[in-house]
Amino acid sequence: MEAVYEVVLLDAEEDATVFQFGAFTDMAEAQKVLDLLEAEGRHGPLSLNAVPVYASAADWQRDR
Numbered sequence: 001m002e003a004v005y006e007v008v009l010l011d012a013e014e015d016a017t018v019f020q021f022g023a024f025t026d027m028a029e030a031q032k033v034l035d036l037l038e039a040e041g042r043h044g045p046l047s048l049n050a051v052p053v054y055a056s057a058a059d060w061q062r063d064r
Contacts, residue, residue: 002025002052002053003051004025004050005027005031005049005050006021006022006048007037007046008021008047008049010046012045018044027048030048034047
């Protein structure tokens with residue numbers, strides 16, 4: 001299955017994404033951005049979020 005990888009800032013207390021820095025079709029490229037942000041000393045937990053990409057609602061429903 002195709003996916004995009006989002007570099008995100010998390011709110012650990014709320015268990016939610018606070019900010020999305022960008023989305024990438026290549027996980028290695030998303031990891032590079034995550035590493036750059038961490039090297040800059042960004043505060044708060046950063047993570048990669050894999051999001052599946054669907055062509056149709058029917059495809060999404062089959063995968064639920």
